[in-house]
Amino acid sequence: MNSKIPKDLIERAYQGKSTKEDALLLLEVPPFELFKFADELRFLAVGDTVTYVVNRNINFTNRCVGTCGFCAFRTNNGKVLSIEEIMEKVREAEKANATEVCIQGGLLPDVGLDFYQGIVEAIKAEFPEMHIHSFSPMEVYHAAHISGIPISEALRRLKRSGLDTMPGTAAEILSDRVREIICPLKIKTGEWIEVVRQAHAAGIPTTATMMYGHVETPEERIDHMLIIRDIQKETGGITEFVPLPFMPYNNSVGEKMIKEGKYATPGLEDLKIYAISRVLFHGHVDNIQASWVKLGKKFAQFALHCGVNDLGGTLMEESISKSAGASHGEMITAEELEWMIHGAGRVPKERTTLYRGTNGLASGNSLRMSGCGVYE
């Protein structure tokens, strides 16, 4: 059978030079050809190892002054965890062998950077080895604004307090047209890019997410990925790309969609996103993560054959996706993740947040990161 994927497109992908037109064309080829191509690129980038991290999510509050129309998590008067309550959760995480805590929360109206630094410093004082992967670009922007300091200064202070890495959340779709519809008061595309670039400059690597499946076009999804690729070319500070399908329940954006007869993305569309991200990021971002919380365990396992090489974290608790209709649980054990990975014919490996020592093969970003020494 002749491949529907043109040879010159394949060549560009191998060279890390896939274009927007390439990605649009790949959307039209038979899906299993696309998956096979992405799987080959996955093998070239990271081999057969599939990673996961033992971690704990901690959401310190769901109280938020934000107005994001896709959010089912926020309230006007939710509880804010005290430092001691956060520490109790970190202690439980440490007892469960977690190597990372991922802390995020709503935007509190009168809480500046001291609050965030206080959390980080308390954790590092008791658990200097615990990797702190916390605070979205939106939270950093908000805290810097309340404290009246530049973003770069806020990031430098957080780094000094002990912040190790940041989740590249709050990215949604990096298009101001889309943001105006789904989250008009959130940081704009240029502001998200700037916080992430500044974080990398301060020695704080980040992940990069994409929440898709609401009002965006296929072109806007691809533009989003190309923006992230451009950041990576400049800084080398992105550890992984995490596509996140939109959960349309209990939020106004989703309710409007459902009234118009649109629902959550079909599975085939999710798998194409993972595969296309593998193609677009080849040579730039080695790690493509599937969220078992959003996709479900069985589908996340299948995604391992469509370009994915990481299954994220064990989490221990999860409330953001659950409030928007995810029903796949709040925690998974390392043993079950390894079972899933073995079942896909791959080699499981627990990783650190920074994927140190996991991917034995060529690695665009990790080579640059170890070369410049900033992220050592």
Ligand code: SF4
């Ligand atoms: S997504 Fe985050 S910033 Fe937006 S309303 Fe929800 S909690 Fe607030």
